[in-house]
Amino acid sequence: MIRVGINGYGTIGRRVANAVQLQRDMKVVGIVKTRPDYVARVASSRFSIFVPDESYLKAFDDAGIKVKGVLSDLIRMSDVVVDATPEGQGKKNTPMYRTAGVKAVFQGGEEAGVADVSFNAYSCFDSAVGKSSARVVSCNTTGLARSLHALHSEFGVEHVDGTIIRRATDPNDHKKGPINALEPSLKIPSHHAPDLRTVLPVDIDTVAIKAPTTLMHIHVLNVTLKKEVQQSDVISAFSSRRRIMLVDGKDGVSSTAQVMDLARELGRDRSDMYELVIWRDAVRVSGRRVSYIQAVHQESDVVPENVDAIRALMGSMERDASIDATDSSLNIGGMKIYG
Structure with missing residues (x-):
């Protein structure tokens, strides 16, 4: 049984904690919270609560929330720590993990150099x-x-041009924006292109635009393949992956609002859409050129990846076995609509 500590219980941390609890080969040792808020109160009924250090104890005690220990205690009790702290904090936490000899899973807000691998x-x-x-x-x-x-x-990718329409912030955040503007990233390519190359060696250029929405990101991708294909070939390649869900606009799924409503109809925890969503009726193919539109639920698509990363670090399962176990536990791919 892999003992997992969750350092940070925000948008990603709370979802990873729930996902880990569903795994037969893992257990959550505890979670780290910095504030005795409503999230901590709910979490305390499911998980042991830890705080960063002793200076936080009084606030939790005054709020009537039981604390089991501090972060250093959690680290000693864990085989792997999932660091879901705010951007940049993971790098500061790295020395603690290394000194304790505990493995660590970091999030994408950190620079690639924070970990051994992306x-x-x-x-x-x-x-x-x-x-x-x-x-x-x-x-x-x-x-x-x-x-x-x-x-x-399947086919080899020669080049990708991607336009990323980013959500402004998460649904529970009332402070960030923009509210009445489209905010382009003035750095081209955006950081997504070099980030992708840390896990997939393809030639890609990206531009990113932040939009006043909280639901999902949208990607418009134009891909040049290394050989000519038919539309059916591309659809088949996408359909072969459980973590990709195909939808059709003709069925009423014409925006990110309907995609998130579909997640609710599927009965997903927190209305999460772990899968990457691709509009089947927007896939266009001409020789080696493929164009398509996909939607990313920013709150949850990395959750299964975190679970698989834990197993990879521990060397406890091979790739396909881990993906199968994770997907089964979260019902990923169990409700494919097409393909």
Whole structure:
């Protein structure tokens, strides 16, 4: 049984904690919270609560929330720590993990150098096996890796041009924006292109635009393959991956609003859409050129990757066995609508 500590219980941390609890070969030792808020109160009924250090104890005690220990205690009790702390904090935490000899899974907000390897289950699981640390690439990069790896492994990818329409912030965040603007990234390519190359060696250029929405990201991808294909070939490649869900606009799934409503109809925990969503009726093929549109649920698409990263670091399962176990536990691919 792999003992997992969750350092950080925000958007990603809380979802990874729930996913780990569903695995037959893992257990959550505890979670780290910094504030005795409503999230901590709910979590305390399911998980042992830890705090960063002793200076946080009084606030939790005053709030009536029982604390089991501090972060250093959790680290000593864990085989792997999933670091889901705010961007940049993971790098600061690295010395603690190394000193304690505990393995660590970092998130995509950290620079690639924070870990031994960057991680995506489909494209580079084996490179993380037995390593001390891995960084699960960002939600956008995970989405890019899923669809492009499907194409690259089947047909070979020569070049990709991608436009990324990013959500402004997460649904529970009332402070960030923009509210009434489209905010382009003035750095071209955007950081997504070099980030993708840490897990999938393809030639790619990306531009990114932040939009006033909280639901999902949208990617518009134009791919040049190394050989000519038919539309049916591309659809088949996408359909072969459980972590890709095909939808059709003609069925009413014409925006990210309907995609998230579909997640609710599927009965998903927190209405999460772990799969990358691709509009089947928007896939266009002409010789070696393939164009398609995909949607990324930024709150949850990296969750299964975190679970697989834990197994890779521990060397406890081979790639396909881990993906199968994770997908089964989260019902990923169990409700494919098409394909």
